[in-house]
Amino acid sequence: MPFCTADPNLRNDWLTVGAASQLRAAPAAHPVPARLLGNDLLLWQNDAAAPHCSADGRALPIISRYGYLWVHTGDGPAPALFELPEFAQPGRRIVDCGGIGVATSGLRVVENFLDMAHFPYVHTGTLGKVPHTEVAPYRTAVDAASGEIWATECHFFQPRASASAGDGIDAHYRYRVMQPFTAALYKTCPNRAGEWDVIGLFVQPLDDEQVIAHVLLVYDEDVLLDAEMIAFQHMIFGQDKPILESQRPRRLPLSGPLEAHMRCDLTSSTYRRWLRQRGVTFGVHREPGA
Numbered sequence: 223m224p225f226c227t228a229d230p231n232l233r234n235d236w237l238t239v240g241a242a243s244q245l246r247a248a249p250a251a252h253p254v255p256a257r258l259l260g261n262d263l264l265l266w267q268n269d270a271a272a273p274h275c276s277a278d279g280r281a282l283p284i285i286s287r288y289g290y291l292w293v294h295t296g297d298g299p300a301p302a303l304f305e306l307p308e309f310a311q312p313g314r315r316i317v318d319c320g321g322i323g324v325a326t327s328g329l330r331v332v333e334n335f336l337d338m339a340h341f342p343y344v345h346t347g348t349l350g351k352v353p354h355t356e357v358a359p360y361r362t363a364v365d366a367a368s369g370e371i372w373a374t375e376c377h378f379f380q381p382r383a384s385a386s387a388g389d390g391i392d393a394h395y396r397y398r399v400m401q402p403f404t405a406a407l408y409k410t411c412p413n414r415a416g417e418w419d420v421i422g423l424f425v426q427p428l429d430d431e432q433v434i435a436h437v438l439l440v441y442d443e444d445v446l447l448d449a450e451m452i453a454f455q456h457m458i459f460g461q462d463k464p465i466l467e468s469q470r471p472r473r474l475p476l477s478g479p480l481e482a483h484m485r486c487d488l489t490s491s492t493y494r495r496w497l498r499q500r501g502v503t504f505g506v507h508r509e510p511g512a
Contacts, residue, residue, distance in 0.1 A: 226260030236292035304400035319437040327505035329474035371399035473507035
């Protein structure tokens with residue numbers, strides 16, 4: 223087994239290895255290096271622009287979808303990748319915000335993405351502001367058909383909900399977790415009533431405690447340049463990064479006394495329970511003797 227984990231949750235999922243655009247100048251003679259689950263990969267495309275991937279000489283299934291490359295490392299048949307229909311909707315702005323390295327478990331990165339309580343303290347003046355600190359009650363559920371987590375009826379006052387926002391708004395959110403390392407946020411579009419912007423978080427686990435977090439914007443946005451939208455997302459993630467890297471243990475505890483949850487952490491507690499029920503072990507902290 224060439225990969226550093228036998229966890230079927232990781233090996234049977236499609237995991238991203240970065241933007242599809244990196245292969246535009248990568249023929250078979252000049253493959254692009256990548257890393258996933260502790261293994262070094264080589265990526266390239268053939269004359270028909272079809273992507274290819276190998277690890278230690280073993281060919282791996284790879285597809286290009288939503289502007290990213292997705293690799294399947296399992297031994298069995300690959301499942302269907304999650305659907306993101308907004309990506310193909312006419313008029314949508316599609317912006318790849320690039321990847322940001324984070325020295326922590328990818329599970330912590332996803333959990334932080336789901337957390338509204340930190341907005342006023344970590345993202346002061348943009349996604350939150352004191353004294354607007356209360357997280358109003360909301361709902362979470364695991365969809366019986368897809369197995370995905372959904373958090374709905376979420377809302378939070380935000381002074382600057384996006385790069386193009388003017389006045390503060392009570393932003394409405396819906397969170398979705400498709401796989402342990404992939405999630406999406408559906409958010410009020412500040413400039414178009416009734417529309418939802420989508421932010422995709424696609425985490426590339428280099429190993430248990432090192433990841434690259436890729437952010438995709440699928441926006442109803444026609445005001446700003448791509449560079450302005452990317453700069454805003456990098457500012458937000460730059461505020462999260464030192465918090466994530468300071469958390470100990472780096473791997474996410476799924477149970478036990480290390481970290482407690484409150485009512486405002488309903489999505490986090492649902493996510494951890496969902497990970498336990500799936501039997502996720504990669505990037506998970508285990509107490510000695512457990």
